[in-house]
Amino acid sequence: MNGATAYLVAAAGCLIAVAGVVVAVLALRAGRRRTARAPGAPVRDPFRSTDDDADALRGDPRTLKPGDLVEIRHTSYGVRGTLRFSEGAWGWTEHLLDDAHGTRLWLSVEEDPDLELVLWTAVPETDVAPGPVELDFGGRRYRRDESGQARFTATGSTGLDPTGTVRYYDYVSADGSPLSFEAYGDSERWEVGTGERLHRAEVLIYPQATDGADDQATGRVG
CATH class of the missing domain: 1.20.5 (Single alpha-helices involved in coiled-coils or other helix-helix interfaces)
Known part of the structure; x- marks a missing residue:
């Protein structure tokens, strides 16, 4: 070469x-x-596909609305009304449920960031007031988790005005059991609820067709 x-x-x-x-x-x-x-595009949760599968099989709790049916631990409830709360960029939903025997409970649905479902039972009368960092209630010691004030919109039979405000205190015990205090509008009366955290598999949704009419009422149904 x-x-x-x-x-x-x-x-x-x-x-x-x-x-x-x-x-x-x-x-x-x-x-x-x-x-x-x-x-501006949302970041997709890498575990969301698991939730999608559960939603396809058992219905999506995020879409619950008045008139729907929900089965919790093999007991069927009707959704009487819905409260949607917002506090800044954060939001959550509470649904008033009742069964064939007239038992009334509240189901809260929140993503923070995982889906959290809590079944709430109202406590009729108590002299315990929120505020302290720790308090004793029902044989448990609870520690304050968060507090604030939010706005809400109501649809169906919730017993509240269509819109308003709520002050709240949330507590949690050492075993994870939640305790909630809520005061609506200018009321000085605290509504107290004890909660049970639900596994996604314990909740089955039956969406119902509605005509879009909402039954608004005043005075909270406890």
Whole structure:
């Protein structure tokens, strides 16, 4: 091989190497464009597919509304009314349920970020007031978890005005049992509820067709 031929071979090798680098860089940039999240697009929970499967089989608690039926631990309840709360960017929902025997309970639905379902039972009378960091109630010691004030909108038969405000204190015991205090509007009366956390598999939703009419009422149904 003479000198000219060797030079041409070396030059061609360099061009091929440079072309390979350019192709690799372009491929990398294209890959980044495919995986880049669009501005403002929500981040998808990597575990959401598991929830999607449960929702497809058992119904989505996030879509509950007045008139729907829900089965909890093999007991069927009708959804009488719904309260949707908002506090800044945070929100949650509470549904008033009753069964064939007239038992009334509340079901709260919240994502923080995982789906949390809590079945609440109202405590008729108590002289315990919220505020302290710790308090004793029903044989348990509870520690204050959070407190604040939120706005709500009501649909169906909740016993409240269509819109309003609520002050709340949430407590939790060492074993995870929740305790809630709520005062609606200007009321000085605290409504107290004890909660049981539900596993997703314990809740089965039966959506019902409705005509969109909501029965509004005043005075909270406890």
